[in-house]
Amino acid sequence: MGDTSRIRRASALVLAVLALALAGCGTSGGPAPAAPQAGAPAAPRNPGPGELAPLPARGGQDGQRICGKTESTPVAGGRFEVQNNAWGDDTPQCTTAFDTGFAVDAQHDKDSGPAAYPSIVMGCNYGTCTRDAPFPRPVADLGDIRSSWAVTTPRRGDYNVAYDVWLDPTPRREGANTGAELMIWLDRTDRVQPIGAERGTVEIGDARWAVWTGENQGTPVISYVREEATTQVLDLPITDFVTDATRRGVVAPTWFLTNIQAGFEPWIGGDGLTTDAFALTRNGV
Numbered sequence: 001m002g003d004t005s006r007i008r009r010a011s012a013l014v015l016a017v018l019a020l021a022l023a024g025c026g027t028s029g030g031p032a033p034a035a036p037q038a039g040a041p042a043a044p045r046n047p048g049p050g051e052l053a054p055l056p057a058r059g060g061q062d063g064q065r066i067c068g069k070t071e072s073t074p075v076a077g078g079r080f081e082v083q084n085n086a087w088g089d090d091t092p093q094c095t096t097a098f099d100t101g102f103a104v105d106a107q108h109d110k111d112s113g114p115a116a117y118p119s120i121v122m123g124c125n126y127g128t129c130t131r132d133a134p135f136p137r138p139v140a141d142l143g144d145i146r147s148s149w150a151v152t153t154p155r156r157g158d159y160n161v162a163y164d165v166w167l168d169p170t171p172r173r174e175g176a177n178t179g180a181e182l183m184i185w186l187d188r189t190d191r192v193q194p195i196g197a198e199r200g201t202v203e204i205g206d207a208r209w210a211v212w213t214g215e216n217q218g219t220p221v222i223s224y225v226r227e228e229a230t231t232q233v234l235d236l237p238i239t240d241f242v243t244d245a246t247r248r249g250v251v252a253p254t255w256f257l258t259n260i261q262a263g264f265e266p267w268i269g270g271d272g273l274t275t276d277a278f279a280l281t282r283n284g285v
Contacts, residue, residue, distance in 0.1 A: 051235050053146040053279040056100050061274070063098035072121075073097050078131030080278070081121045085263075089115035093270065101275030108157075108270045116270070119164065119263025122280050124173040134282045136171035136256040139246060145238040147280045149262050151231050153187065157269025160188040161231070162223075164261040165238065171256045179255045180220040182245050184209075184236070187229040192267060194223035201227070204240045213250060222250045238280075 064073045072083035075097050082097035086106075093106035095118045108115035121128075123135035134143075151161055163184040168177040183194065196214020202224070203209070209224040222245045238260060245251040260280060264273040 051146075051148070052144065052284040053148045053235055053281040055148045055150055055234070055277040055279055058100055058150075058277050059098070061096065061098050061101075061103055063096055063102075065094055065096045067092070067094040070126075072128060074130070075099050075102075075120070079122070080280075081125070081128055081130050082119070083121060083125070083261075084116070084118055086116040086118075088113060088117075091115055093118065100277045103275075104264065104266070104270050104273040106266060106270035108266050108268060110267050114265035114267060117164065117261070117263050117265050118270075118273070119261040120275055120278050121259055121261045123166075123257075123259025125166070125259045125261070126176075127174040129173060133259075135260070136168070136173065136258045137282075139167070139242060139251060139253055139255050139257060142239045142242060142257060143283045145242075145260070145280070145282050146235045146284075147238055147260070147262065148234045148236065148278070149186070149232065149275065150277045151186075151264075152272070152274040152276055153231060154269060154272035157271075158189045158192050158267040159270060159273060160192050160265045161186045162188075162263070162265060163238070164263070165242065166258050166261075167242075167251055167255045168258050169252070169255055172258050177258055178219065180222065180245070180251050181216065182241060182251070183221065183223040184238075184241055185223060185225040186233060187231060188225070192265070194225060195221045196223070202244055204244065205233070205235075205237050211244075211248075213248075220250050222248070 066073055066084045069086045072081050075082050076099045082102045084095045086093040089110050091108045093116050096103045104118050122130050123133045165182040166177040167179040169179050194212040195216055196212050199211050199213050201208055201210055208227045212223040214221050224241055246253055262278060
């Protein structure tokens with residue numbers, strides 16, 4: 001019996017040493033963390049040091065539901081305006097607006113182009129100006145404009161995820177802008193592409209972008225398409241895109257930036273496109 005006891009004690013000691021070694025390697029035998037599902041929103045995060053446009057904390061997504069083609073509503077105390085903007089088709093679309101963003105309810109079916117552009121806006125757009133907006137503002141006096149944006153996208157449908165920056169020869173507050181449209185595409189499905197043709201690439205904000213140029217009913221359009229798609233950007237330097245478009249001759253240095261929008265262009269589907277959190281600042285304000 002003495003030999004047997006010694007063997008048992010030795011076996012127990014070996015097992016204990018093995019358990020400690022496995023724990024040190026991170027394989028404790030407990031359940032592994034669940035991998036994030038495709039299209040799921042990123043986990044809440046604390047602002048990084050020095051961020052000029054930190055994402056707000058994500059709250060509930062209950063709010064006013066707007067369904068009119070051109071209907072919009074203020075959010076975040078009027079700092080932003082959420083617009084339904086179902087301009088491209090007669091398919092029903094509704095957008096639920098809340099302080100940190102909006103969610104889209106639609107089942108579009110359009111092969112030839114965008115059915116809508118539900119978005120969140122800062123500035124003056126067709127006569128609606130957001131509270132204390134720094135726009136319209138001369139291109140020469142933009143300052144440091146930054147934006148952070150986090151979205152959730154559905155598994156099905158055809159759409160893009162894009163900023164829309166509008167410029168005009170005048171400080172326009174009403175009507176259509178006649179200067180240029182500047183788009184910044186973060187993500188897109190395979191068959192959705194910008195107006196015009198690709199002209200080259202540029203590195204802005206620690207990412208590389210394909211640059212497309214063309215015209216939409218006579219208005220110059222320049223689009224920056226992120227080569228590595230993403231559903232979240234932090235402190236994206238909007239001013240740098242305007243500077244690049246000015247250097248390329250698409251934007252005149254004497255023009256005004258009238259408004260900045262962030263949203264989706266659904267072609268097919270659209271249900272579930274959601275802005276979970278959004279921030280836009282000029283010089284950190």
